[in-house]
Amino acid sequence: MGLKENLHNFKVKNKGKKWLPAFSAIHTFLFLPNEVTHNGTHIKAADDLKRTMNTVIMAMVPCLIFGMFNAGYQHHLAFDGIQAVSGGFFSAEFWTLDNFLVGFWKILPLVIVSYGVGLGIEFIFAIIKGHEVEEGYLVTGMLVPLIVPIDIPLWMLAVAVVFGVVIGKEVFGGTGMNILNPALTIRAFLFFAYPTWMSGDKVWVEGAVARDRAIAAGENLDAVSGETILGSLAQGKEVAHSVADMFFGFIPGSIGETSTLLIILGGLFLIFAKIGSWRIMLSSVLGALAVGLIFNQVVDAGVITETSKFYGLMSTPFWHHLLIGGFAFGTVFMATDPVTAAQTNKGKWYYGFFVGFISILIRVFNPAYPEGVMLAILLMNVFAPTIDHYVVQGNVKKRKKRLKVKTA
Amino acid sequence: MSNDIRIKKGLDIKLKGAADKTVEQAIISNYCTIRPEDFHGIIPKLIAKEGTTVQAGDTLFHDKSNEKLIFVSPVSGKVVEVIRGPKRRIDAIKIEADKTQSYKDFGKIAVETAQPEEVKAHLLASGCWPFVKQRPYDVVANPERSPKAIFISGYASAPLAADLDFTLQGKEAELQAAVTALGKLTEGKVHVSVGQTANSPLSGLKGITLHKVSGPHPSGNVGTQINKIDPVNKGEVVWTIGAQDLVIIGELLLTGKFNAERIVALVGSSVQKPRYFKTLIGSEVSTMIYDKGIDKAGHDRIISGNVLSGKEIKADGSLGYYCNVISVIPEGDDYEFFGWNKPIFNKVSTSRAFTFSWLNPKKVYDLNTNTNGEHRAFVTTGTYEEVFPLDIYPLQILKACLYKDLDEMEALGMYEVAPEDFALTEFVCVSKQPHQKIIREGLDLMLKEIG
Numbered sequence: 140m141g142l143k144e145n146l147h148n149f150k151v152k153n154k155g156k157k158w159l160p161a162f163s164a165i166h167t168f169l170f171l172p173n174e175v176t177h178n179g180t181h182i183k184a185a186d187d188l189k190r191t192m193n194t195v196i197m198a199m200v201p202c203l204i205f206g207m208f209n210a211g212y213q214h215h216l217a218f219d220g221i222q223a224v225s226g227g228f229f230s231a232e233f234w235t236l237d238n239f240l241v242g243f244w245k246i247l248p249l250v251i252v253s254y255g256v257g258l259g260i261e262f263i264f265a266i267i268k269g270h271e272v273e274e275g276y277l278v279t280g281m282l283v284p285l286i287v288p289i290d291i292p293l294w295m296l297a298v299a300v301v302f303g304v305v306i307g308k309e310v311f312g313g314t315g316m317n318i319l320n321p322a323l324t325i326r327a328f329l330f331f332a333y334p335t336w337m338s339g340d341k342v343w344v345e346g347a348v349a350r351d352r353a354i355a356a357g358e359n360l361d362a363v364s365g366e367t368i369l370g371s372l373a374q375g376k377e378v379a380h381s382v383a384d385m386f387f388g389f390i391p392g393s394i395g396e397t398s399t400l401l402i403i404l405g406g407l408f409l410i411f412a413k414i415g416s417w418r419i420m421l422s423s424v425l426g427a428l429a430v431g432l433i434f435n436q437v438v439d440a441g442v443i444t445e446t447s448k449f450y451g452l453m454s455t456p457f458w459h460h461l462l463i464g465g466f467a468f469g470t471v472f473m474a475t476d477p478v479t480a481a482q483t484n485k486g487k488w489y490y491g492f493f494v495g496f497i498s499i500l501i502r503v504f505n506p507a508y509p510e511g512v513m514l515a516i517l518l519m520n521v522f523a524p525t526i527d528h529y530v531v532q533g534n535v536k537k538r539k540k541r542l543k544v545k546t547a
Numbered sequence: 548m549s550n551d552i553r554i555k556k557g558l559d560i561k562l563k564g565a566a567d568k569t570v571e572q573a574i575i576s577n578y579c580t581i582r583p584e585d586f587h588g589i590i591p592k593l594i595a596k597e598g599t600t601v602q603a604g605d606t607l608f609h610d611k612s613n614e615k616l617i618f619v620s621p622v623s624g625k626v627v628e629v630i631r632g633p634k635r636r637i638d639a640i641k642i643e644a645d646k647t648q649s650y651k652d653f654g655k656i657a658v659e660t661a662q663p664e665e666v667k668a669h670l671l672a673s674g675c676w677p678f679v680k681q682r683p684y685d686v687v688a689n690p691e692r693s694p695k696a697i698f699i700s701g702y703a704s705a706p707l708a709a710d711l712d713f714t715l716q717g718k719e720a721e722l723q724a725a726v727t728a729l730g731k732l733t734e735g736k737v738h739v740s741v742g743q744t745a746n747s748p749l750s751g752l753k754g755i756t757l758h759k760v761s762g763p764h765p766s767g768n769v770g771t772q773i774n775k776i777d778p779v780n781k782g783e784v785v786w787t788i789g790a791q792d793l794v795i796i797g798e799l800l801l802t803g804k805f806n807a808e809r810i811v812a813l814v815g816s817s818v819q820k821p822r823y824f825k826t827l828i829g830s831e832v833s834t835m836i837y838d839k840g841i842d843k844a845g846h847d848r849i850i851s852g853n854v855l856s857g858k859e860i861k862a863d864g865s866l867g868y869y870c871n872v873i874s875v876i877p878e879g880d881d882y883e884f885f886g887w888n889k890p891i892f893n894k895v896s897t898s899r900a901f902t903f904s905w906l907n908p909k910k911v912y913d914l915n916t917n918t919n920g921e922h923r924a925f926v927t928t929g930t931y932e933e934v935f936p937l938d939i940y941p942l943q944i945l946k947a948c949l950y951k952d953l954d955e956m957e958a959l960g961m962y963e964v965a966p967e968d969f970a971l972t973e974f975v976c977v978s979k980q981p982h983q984k985i986i987r988e989g990l991d992l993m994l995k996e997i998g
């Protein structure tokens with residue numbers, strides 16, 4: 140007997156056992172189940188939730204791999220003074236095995252902790268509540284390592300994942316029922332619980348924090364820093380990177396958020412696959428550009444001068460906002476989460492626009508923390524049902540009006 | 548007058564096993580089975596007890612709450628068995644058919660000059676009334692209420708549907724009689740829809756408003772057409788009648804006989820030679836499916852109706868009351884290694900998530916009954932809207948049905964829908980939710996609470 144028959148017999152033999160969902164999760168991972176239709180349509184389309192989630196993960200894989208190279212590159216750039224990239228996206232200085240391995244050994248544990256802890260909780264809840272393990276965490280588990288700084292301690296990540304999955308998702312009833320994006324809930328938890336590990340100029344470069352500690356302990360070493368572009372702008376410092384670097388992603392930042400190019404490719408793939416909502420992505424970009432333009436106008440009009448602490452970010456050319464920080468990543472992979480975004484097509488336009496608009500607004504005006512996309516998406520998650528409510532009411536009103544015309 | 552209805556949202560599922568345009572007389576079925584569950588919401592009160600001899604057109608049972616609403620035998624013969632389920636609910640009434648059929652004579656009626664009351668009484672007495680269904684609720688029409696309009700779809704867009712242009716051929720006289728008679732029962736119009744390029748016997752009828760429909764399925768669904776022509780408002784009723792059922796009504800009016808004969812398509816990838824059969828309502832499907840049909844040893848799903856909204860029956864089952872197609876497709880109770888992430892070429896999908904049915908829209912598929920995934924909570928959004936042409940929010944109305952909010956269901960348009968309108972959203976549903984069942988239960992709840 141082959142694997143297929145063995146697994147099937149095992150499933151049949153243990154039918155009704157409490158732990159069966161845990162087995163099923165692995166079983167259905169290997170094999171598409173033998174379930175058939177009963178009432179309703181006798182045939183079904185090819186897509187299931189696993190396929191949908193898997194497609195999103197596939198779109199993120201290039202960002203993950205780039206993040207590994209970039210982690211090593213930023214490390215070597217800061218510590219060993221290697222040559223900076225010069226030859227565009229395929230610069231030989233960047234794509235070295237050495238760079239990759241530094242990142243790989245640093246990021247792989249983050250991925251393992253994220254999936255291990257998160258899926259572990261999902262399994263436990265599935266068994267307690269007696270339902271199948273739902274696939275929502277497959278994407279969340281991939282998003283989480285991509286939106287944290289490289290040097291985040293693993294235990295912090297584990298604690299945050301527990302918080303995010305339990306409070307952000309399971310208390311609402313699990314996948315499909317949550318109000319806030321679980322990955323962003325995890326990040327928000329980290330950000331408010333351990334702010335020193337989530338911002339500043341040390342955490343973005345592998346080893347910089349350790350170096351700092353060594354210096355504090357009295358060792359005679361040079362301090363290493365790697366500030367994000369947002370950090371520099373917020374403090375009114377000179378930005379050390381070119382626009383091309385920002386677009387290609389050779390900059391410090393959260394692991395997966397730096398390469399706007401690869402994020403755009405991932406986004407286009409998701410739009411093509413009809414998995415990601417182009418309405419949200421497009422309107423979010425429009426919202427960000429709109430507010431960026433307004434700020435540029437304000438600066439041009441001379442209302443804000445160089446002495447203002449907002450000058451740095453307000454005077455940034457409006458389209459640069461799309462390239463820096465986590466805006467692109469958030470727009471493509473996080474704002475589009477179908478569960479927490481607006482669910483009506485019209486509502487998606489409003490939702491996306493406000494995500495973009497508020498992201499840049501927070502970015503410019505928040506003195507403590509220049510990255511606004513996380514808070515903007517979480518805020519709009521909360522408002523998405525309200526947006527949908529008004530969109531649906533439009534349809535309801537039309538129906539009532541039709542009735543009135545008839546009876547009048 | 549002809550009006551165009553163009554449907555853009557939808558999906559044509561092209562399946563293997565479309566019927567050849569040839570009609571065969573099916574072997575005469577020894578038994579005829581009537582299942583009260585075909586008439587949703589009707590609670591049968593049995594008249595013809597076991598052992599009763601009936602003619603075609605004799606009453607078998609009537610609705611418990613309305614004695615006038617009777618259901619008649621399609622054949623002459625003897626009631627041999629009343630099959631009962633839990634709580635003595637009548638599951639089926641089995642009639643052994645006579646070798647030579649005799650018909651009860653209901654008398655002819657002068658359609659042109661008849662009074663509305665006369666027509667109604669005639670249809671009720673002859674058991675033709677159950678062919679008339681109503682919206683809201685998608686149940687047999689309440690004879691006490693007059694509809695604001697009557698809708699007849701002469702265009703079948705469902706996968707492997709029987710071609711109505713073909714099956715209605717030569718029935719112009721019956722169709723005209725039925726349409727004229729039914730037209731008297733409404734103050735509004737009789738809306739008849741045909742395909743854009745169709746050569747339908749329906750298009751030449753008098754006393755109707757003709758609509759030409761084009762676009763993908765569900766353009767042929769009467770629910771889609773109602774929504775585009777004259778949607779149902781709160782407090783209003785419309786009637787819908789299947790085009791083939793008009794023929795039976797018409798024949799009754801012209802000859803006084805209840806002749807339950809209809810042309811049925813035998814289709815699906817498991818059928819060796821898909822074609823049309825002339826048979827009677829309630830006939831055993833075994834009289835049709837084996838001759839150049841399906842493999843007796845095969846592992847197939849037999850469906851009375853189309854693959855999207857039909858009902859699963861066994862090989863010894865019988866043709867449903869309203870059905871004009873029998874679909875047979877392979878069962879899909881097998882595992883598929885890494886079926887959830889490998890590229891898929893042999894299944895239909897509206898996405899392009901490593902599914903490649905978008906590459907060749909003309910390709911014909913051999914789909915089985917596998918669900919292609921497990922039941923999940925609603926997650927994705929926007930996918931239903933792509934295949935749902937009604938001016939209604941599908942996800943929101945489904946959720947309203949699930950949490951049983953009657954006000955919201957009403958506000959979102961529950962009076963306008965029938966379960967079959969949600970067949971395509973159910974087909975594409977990533978979470979494999981049973982949309983048609985959810986809608987049916989929602990309608991039942993409204994019927995019970997609001998009426």
